[in-house]
Amino acid sequence: MIPSYRGILTALCAFVTTVWAVHPVVVQGKDFIDSVTKQRFQIIGVDYQPGGSSAFNDSSDPLSDKASCLRDAALMQRLGVNTIRVYNLAPDANHDDCASIFNAAGIYMILDVNSPLPNGSLDRTAPWESYNPTYLERVFRVVEAFKNYPNTLAFFAGNEVINEDSVEQVPAYIRAVQRDLKDYIAKHVSRSIPVGYSAADVRDILMDTANYLSCQIQNETSSRSDFFGLNSYSWCGDSSYTTSGYDVLTESFANASLPVFFSEYGCNKVQPRIFTEVQALYGQDMTQALSGGLVYEWTQEANGYGLIQLNDNNTVTLRVDYGNLQKQYSQLDLSQIESANATQTSVTPVKCSASLITTSGFLNTFDIPSQLPNITTLIDNGPSNANTGKLDSVSSTPVSQTVYDSNGETIQGITLNVLADDKTNSPGDNTSGNSSSSTSTATPSASSSSKKSAANTQASSTLLTAFGAILALAGSIVW
Secondary structure, eight states: OHHHHHHHHHHHHHHHHHHHOOOOEEEETTEEEETTTOOEEOEEEEEOOTTOGGGOBTTBOTTSOHHHHHHHHHHHHHHTOOEEEEOOOOTTSOOHHHHHHHHHTTOEEEEEOOOSSTTSSOOTTOHHHHOSHHHHHHHHHHHHHHTTOTTEEEEEEEESOSSTTSOTTHHHHHHHHHHHHHHHHHHHOSSOOOEEEEEEOOHHHHHHHHHHHHSBOTTOOSSSOSEEEEEOOOOOSSOOTTTTTHHHHHHHTTTOSSOEEEEEEOOOSSSSOOOTHHHHHTSTTGGGTOOEEEESOSBOOTTSOOSEEEOTTSOEEEOHHHHHHHHHHHTOOHHHHTOOOHHHHTOOOOBOOGGGOOSTTSOOOOOOOOOOHHHHHHHHHOOTTOOOOOOOOOOOEEOOSOEEOTTSOBEEOOEEOOOOSSOOOOTTTSOOOEETTBOOSOOGGGSHHHHHHHHHHHHHHHHHHHHHHHHHHHTTSOO
16 A cells, blocks of 8 residues: 555656646757747746835845735736746745746746845956855855746846946956856756846947857857847837837847847837837747847836836736736737747857957957856855755635726736646736726636636646645655
8 A cells, every 4th residue: 555655646746746837948049948848938028126126135035025926926927928037136035935926827037146235246347356256156046046946947147237338358257157157057956047148238239249148169168148138128109110120130130049038128208108019029020030028117116117006005006008018918929929940949159259249349359267266166065055945836816905907996806827737828818807997808717728727726726635635644654
């Protein structure tokens, strides 16, 4: 009897792991690819930093507040988001609840390893001073905190460090940080996690930045970017593919050898935002060059980019921008943008050479700073007493906070829908909630995919109940 219980227990453990885990994403050529289904992965995302950098401290962050994560994951699921970007993280905080909630919702995380705190980032005016073991220990602690979550999609090694104010040597130090990050991941993580850079849309040096970070240095494998993010706000209001310069970006990155995506987009010079750029970004022309994008940003802050408003009385208002973005997402042809293309996955990087750099004053040599002995030791041994996260189980849960639509009407029935069969969240698949002023919002019973999710959740609940019973019984057995 004992082997039988062991077998059942092992099978149930395996099933529960698959139920609650999305598939890790990998880089192949210029595409992100689902590591199991081999489908192309397009980022349909939002930048997530409630309160902005001023609200961040080294003991808590946006992914350490369970109640907020549950609310926001449910609202993002309803919107159609499959990825978030989080800028500032406290590596020693507990992220298990939030990471598990976003994972259960089918939402991936792209995480910045830097912070605005002292020794938290490279100094663009003197990178040789800030590139040190104290800084890198914090970077590696972020990796430790998030490495075990399957929905950790990638790490940003830097954000807009290269710009008009940076010294010439900065690109080489970005590659040094990427090298150290990738070496650490290779030694301490059981799977590959992509590492890349988020660039400012400074057109004079944009392609030099991309070329410098994406080329392959001879006899050196790990300093190259795995992907390239671009913070672009050139499409404002009801613009067009050509007026916005999206056509130029598409042409510029058509022959890229790594995935390129908008790490920020959503100009707010015209309000409310109507997000007509979504159709261009995920249209046939751009989707061959770019892998989607992240809308800036989730919560309304002083700069006026929010999709939702967090009210003082612990209620939430979905702004007009949220509804407009949801409508644009609902028109996407996901089957077209998720199809893998062998010509894209087989692309190989070009070799680094000075001819790749066209701007005077931009670094055109590829002598990456050496890995100092104390940094090598840190990579080998890892930071001491690092906090390492783990995935927890999550159940489908209604949002407890009151949520209003943009007309001030209460939206009833918004629920976090646990995706029980390794699904990634997609626009229109996991909608919930109805308000008296908007009858167009679909309810879970209105679509077959929602019925399927409900059935899967019920099946998972039944299995977990059985799993709990067996665990209880297993506790009384001497193995």
